[in-house]
Amino acid sequence: MASPPVCPSEEDESLKGCELYVQLHGIQQVLKDCIVHLCISKPERPMKFLREHFEKLEKEENRQILARQKSNSQSDSHDEEVSPTPPNPVVKARRRRGGVSAEVYTEEDAVSYVRKVIPKDYKTMTALAKAISKNVLFAHLDDNERSDIFDAMFPVTHIAGETVIQQGNEGDNFYVIDQGEVDVYVNGEWVTNISEGGSFGELALIYGTPRAATVRAKTDLKLWGIDRDSYRRILMGSTLRKRKMYEEFLSKVSILESLEKWERLTVADALEPVQFEDGEKIVVQGEPGDDFYIITEVHFCSRCRALPPRTRDGSEHGAERAAQSGIWEVSEADSMQGRPRSYILNTCWGCLALRTDRFPGCSEEASLMCLHSDCRCQGKSPRFPARGVSGGEQ
Template sequence: MQDPRVLTYMERHELNTLFPELEGALLRYQPSDPYEFVVGCVRSVQQKKRESKESLLYSVKMEIRTPPYFSTHPSGPNFDQYVSHQQTDENPVHQRRTTLPPSPPSNHPLHIMRNNQTRVITPRKGRRMSVSAESMRPSENVDERTIIYKSDEAKKRIDEATTLNLLFKNLDRETKQHVVDAMFEKSVVANEIVIKQGDEGDYFYVIEHGLFEIFVNGQLVLEIGDGGSFGELALMYNTPRAATVRAKTNGTLWAVGRETFLRTITNSVYRKRKAYEDFLRSVSFLSTLDRSEITKLADALEPNNYDDGDTIISQGEPGEHFYIIEQGTVSISKISDTGIEQQLPSLNVGSYFGELALINDQPRKATVVARGSVRVAALRRDAFVRLLGPVMDIFRRNAAEYNLQQGRPQESSDNHVSSQINGDESMAVDIEDEYPRRRSGYSGAGGVDVL
């Protein structure tokens, strides 16, 4: 029998719920570095606990995300500093109940796309059971999609409502669009219960219009309106609701179920991995990486899209990411110590930039701007150091080779630009000979390490 003091300790610090949640998150995300992932999760919880004096407040904060213009109920806790612009969902409660939310209404047909062909199916009636933190594998056909018709205006409203949502903002454009396509419309009337505290959660909701009341243990604590959302944790794993949500007025919601969401994400991750693996194998400076290293790198890359004229990095800012161009062209410019802006040669698909700011831990030395539509694969500083160790010598060797070509000592050939033209043939342009500190420029592998 377990020592009562241990049980008291676990309950006082809410460790009974922390460990199952960590296990569920590990199963859900399967991070390449689980220890670093767990440390980050614990630190996040610790920070939230410091900001919140009540565990109940923390639970509700994880349940509801509100738009900037939400209102708090005077009789409830002050949620302004905790809920606004935050992501939300439910914390588990100790007792599970068996009542499940209904399946999507049958009057909304589903369109399943396979190989660019669409067929219409009707959602099954009744309720469906779920398993906590269930494992998802890619579909046999990873291009399979669920599409429910909605107007462009409705898609735009959903997109705006989920912009600040943690789960959605980390999705690339294509994946997010697939999730939005799968959301179905749910109309509610005043006083209708949308979710009930203690019931097992299965759906995530975005409010298109209407006013909704949030109750915890029967107490009204919050009201949210257009652009708000609730039930986020239901998209990650099956857990009881931490609050009751009731419609105060007639309204319309957009909803997506956990199974659909996870299937979309799983397929997207699989497609992303395969696409990145193929892309990375075509990048010359990564040719020394083996298959497992390529896979780890593919999983760590984060796709970012930029429109024409968007600034990707700015001169003088800290360097936190390394970039490889997947699509499009970027221009490079640099402002000298005399205040004169100088244009450097552009970079195209397969080129990279940003490595020296990470290696030397110094600010960016140039500004990179998208010319047309640009897609880059970004790698965070920690992942850069962890995963690109095998090619660090390439970065340094490119610098050394350039210095030898120029006939200068390695420490005195800073501000030159070289770019590969044909094979090993290269050109160089002097831009700041009077201030040589360290080499910077385009490496033979097609990168710009002035950044």
């Protein structure tokens, strides 16, 4: 059954309403400031830091509301005989960071990007990988994206005493320290030092924001840097390629056939690649069905095994199935209904899969329609094997 058409005008009006709400309350600026403070402080417990940060904002907002009410009350008491006029709206005073911006990159920008390759030895590549392994801006990258980032990084040298970045200047590059040590100053006061393997300047990769601190070479320095333009074009090009590929995968998943294209693209944006080694269990019968998998690549023997579920007395029910490499959706109904796994999936020689733990952007009606149209109703086990799986016994 086809999904009901979405009225473009209603969708546009809803989107405009959200945009107006965000603009009215200055949400975008609040979140940008929050990210800036988070990256500067780099707390061990980021959730605690964020909670305290927003509590401070709430207290400041409450203080300003009380001050405004008190001011209005005093004004009313002194001007009772004067015809009331609408008061000028009080703009909430907020300490703003100057010139925060983020360039808009188009698909043409990503396509026109010429890949940069600056030769590096194995030791340097290993050091770079270690340096950015825990950095939030690089943690989500796959091997190909990281390789492109490393290839584009260029060498920078400074002698002791030189200023690498100056607080207040426009941010342009992100740096990883290969050799040497730097001191960090905020408003002229020493804050910390960063040594070999450390990194700084990551905010420049997100926004064209002024530098939040001054970094000065404590010793002679050898750095590796990458500019914002290269970073964002590499990621955008990779994102567009993945989005197109993932959308093609999802269009072949039976449970998602009835979704609109924009809904499949939203799901595609939520997919993340995961890799499984030889013999590693992907899903286990009886465990909560939290994740939805699409097997995209199986190495060497090109087969994954789905072990049949066991009956209450422990005997196996049904035949063992084998999955050829290619598009294969795994436990989609279990994931969407949040129920325990109906079977066990084991790998033969390792495989590469895409995973998501949610179906964002898809309305509840669309999700239920998927389940209904594929006969995955409550009380029924999911159809197996799924599309693209050979049905022969082993």
